[in-house]
Amino acid sequence: MTSTPHSPSALEIPVTDLKGVTEVVREKLAKLGLVTVGDLLFHLPMRYQDRTQIYALGNLRAGQEVLVEGEVEQTDVIMRNRRMMVCKISDGSGQLILRFFHFNASQQRGLARGAWVRCFGEVRQAGNHLEMAHPEYRIVQNNDPAPISDALTPVYPSTEGLQQRTLRRLIELALEQAQNLPELLPPALVQRYQFPPLADCLQVLHNPPPTLATRTLLEGKHPLQQRLIFEELLAHQLGVQQARHKVKQVLAPQMLAPNTYFKQLLTLLPFKPTGAQQRVMGEIEQDLRATSPMNRLVQGDVGSGKTLVAVAAALQAIANGYQVALMAPTELLAEQHYQNFSQWFSPLGLEVEFISGSQTPRQRKRKVENLLLGISQIAIGTHALFQRTVEFLQLGLIIIDEQHRFGVHQRFELREKGKQGEHYPHQLVMTATPIPRTLAMTAYGDLDYSVIDELPPGRQPITTVAISNERREEIIDRIALACSQGRQVYWVCTLIEESEALQCEAAEKTEQMLKERLPHIAIGLIHGKLHGSEKEQIMAAFKANELQLLVATTVIEVGVDVPNASLMIIENAERLGLSQLHQLRGRVGRGSVASSCVLLYQAPLGKTSRKRLDALRQSQDGFKIADIDLEIRGPGEVLGTKQTGEARLRIANLVRDQRWLAEVQQAARLIVAKHPELTPLLIRRWLQQADGDSAAQFFHS
Structure with a gap:
């Protein structure tokens, strides 16, 4: 000790x-x-930055960030698209252009011909010459040379x-x-x-x-850095273990009665659960039979059948006399769950309520009363479920879909809502966004972890192509052909701006253009500003094949299931992340015919955008795509740091430093067993938390 x-x-x-x-x-x-x-x-x-040596201008290469010196040969103020100052310097070995877009008369006078200037900046290729844009610089006097730094x-x-x-x-x-x-x-x-x-x-x-x-x-591979990387990952792992320990200390309702409802449902289904679904259902069943709360993350690629797994868990809770709350991030996805659950629960004599923020107090009043009286067994909705006015008689299980889109505190509030005496409800969180295992081990290590790694039989491969926006006419012809063959099509509009109003406006313009070009095709439009009932009607019409082409914003990213849709067009595909593109692509390929996804991009493509689109073209494996996405965007972007409460890593990098993860887990067990007094100190140092409770909250306890 x-x-x-x-x-x-x-x-x-x-x-x-x-x-x-x-x-x-x-x-x-x-x-x-x-x-x-x-x-x-x-x-x-x-x-x-290396400012410890001066590089000869004749030895420079584009992409270097270097310190250089030279004599000013010429300085001019010129007008092109904008006013700029251009200064040419030379050191005898070569020349370099210094370009300034913001400058004043004093700077122009200082960079007069014959002045000796020292600059630091990034060298870039500009036509047939090299230049630095807005370098840091100072005029060096012959009798008072500026000292060079002796450290990076x-x-x-x-x-x-x-x-x-x-x-x-x-x-x-x-x-x-x-x-x-x-x-x-x-x-x-x-x-x-x-x-x-x-x-x-x-x-x-x-x-x-x-x-x-x-x-x-x-x-990031120096031994000095590795020591700090190890300690930081260790602090995060201790936070995760502390959160897991905290969860195991509280009580939850034991659900020991047999799941008779699900056995009955299986006799009505036209298919059998896959082996992966059965395995995950078995893990959840064991969790629900325990005296401590289930805290399980279920990952499944697009179309792997997570909904049926959630239904099985819900029916086990209901068979034991408890109610269920299912929370989804968008009204459209919540409505999709409501329709699926209602279809499956109705033959079993079970009541499902739908609760959303767009409902009036009068519309919601009866639904809340049914929950409070125990008339309804399950409530499905958006974040509106954790408002104070929504109460349950006996909430035993919380299911959260696409959990990374909810803030940690939102999940806490819903869990607190279900607390009865000393008992907390079980919690099942699901995501169709595959999270790389290295990321899940670190960010969600307090959750038990299940993967549905098998697709139901009959799922068709999706051919993915990337096509420049200049070939839009070909795409419109392809839509006409698909619709003439009785197939349905999605056209997804994306904008780089986060403004919902601008996205809706773009979708409306696209719908109008397509109606003019394809007058014989029934076209619908769905976006986030539509009322819930309007979205429901449009989706119902699309499902019934009354609409052949659906123009939409990314609100259809998850949850929408139309087996007859076989062609997906994603406009401005270069602006979306890999996982989101994979989610959108998963809206097709759900029926018996081969499907296609067209990634429509605006040329020219940047290096990162090209890598992203190439990855999507070459693979349909969501977990492989997630690994590439993690490599390109980093863990904070993949998880959505601001919403999840995922702990920001200061020096460690989960892609680069994977080799430490197993060692860190072992070290965390050593500290918990032999040096428990170090746990709060390490957590405090790296996570900026004042005490263990807040650190545990930081990790989704």
Whole structure:
């Protein structure tokens, strides 16, 4: 047992005690979570700039970020699309253009012919010459040469209005306290991995000497970084384990009665559950029979049959006398669930209620009364389910679909709603967005984890092609052909703007264009601004094949099931993430005929967009696509950091640092067993949480 590390009082000094921290600066720092001196110490560089040597202009290559010097040969102010100042410099080995879009008369005078200037910036190719746009620069006097830095220059994550030089100055002040930083890794772990002292790591990583292996440092693979990466991942793993432990300490209703309702439903279904569905149903059944709350994440690719798994869980709760709440992120998806559950529950004599924010108080009153009296066994809806006016007689199971779209606190509120005495309801969360296993282990490690990794028989492959917007006429001809063969088509409109009004406007214009070009085809339009009943009517008409072509915004991303739809057009496909494109593509290929997805893009494609569209063309495996998406966008984007409460990693990278995950899990078990006093200290250091309870909340407890 190690002794408790000494109080890190010096590290708790507020940043306002440091020289130069005004109220404005304090607010900017707070946006980054930098409240104390200790926070500054662990605000690590995201990259480095090498200003330790001057590069000859004749040796430069596009893409380099370098320090250069040269004599000004010519400076001109020119007008093209906009006013700009162009300065040509030379050092005898070559030439470089400096281009400024924002400048004043004083700068123009300073860069007069014959001046010697030192610049730092990124070199880029511009026609047949190299240039720097808006470099940092200073005029160097012959009799007073500016000193060159003897360390790599750190570049920190920042926020608008907070300059790098301010962060560097404050972190330099914080580094004076680095020796007071307590070591929180047990000696056994430090020895096992030959980790250097923590204070040394911080000193060097904030001010690395040029002799350090720069490439290794920039790739995040230096031993000094690995020590901090390990500790950060360990803190996250301890937070996850603490959350899991907390959940297991509370009670939940034991659901021991046989699931007679589901056995009855199976006799009515025209198909049998797949082996993967049966396996996951068995895992959920065991969870519901336990005395502690189920807390399970079920992942299944598009069309894998998650809904039937949710139905089985709901019927087990109902068979044991409990009610169920199913929450979906959009009204359209909630309506889809309501229709499916009603269709399956009606022959069993069970009542389903639909609750959404668009309902009037009068419409909702009867539904809430039915839940409170126990007349209705399940409520399906949007976030409206956790409003205070919605009450249950005996809520035993909460099912949350597309859980990453809900905030952590929304899930807490719904769970609290179901608390009866000392008992909490069970919780099942589902997603059709495959999450890479490395990400799930870290971000959702407090949840038990099931994967439906088998598609129902009969699902047809989807041919995916990427076509430039210039060939739009060919796509319209293809739509006409598909509809003449009795098939149905989706046309999805996307905009880079997040404005729902702009998206709806774009969809309306597309609908009008298609009606003019395809007058003999019945076309419908669905978007987020339509009333719930209007969306329901349009979707019902599309399902009944009364509409052959449905123009829609991305509201149809999940949940919509029309087996006769065999062609999907996604406009501006380059603007969407891989997982969202995969979700949209999954709206077709649900019937007995081969289906196609056309990714309509605006040329020219950037490197990342091309990689994204190529990945979609080459694979239909949602988990493989999720891995590529994680590699391209990073964990915060894949999970939706702001909504999930997923802990932001400061230095670790879940793609790059996968090799540590198993080691970290083992280390976390060691600390819990032998050094429990270190758990809250590590969580506090890396997660900025004041106590264990809030840290556990941070991890979806």
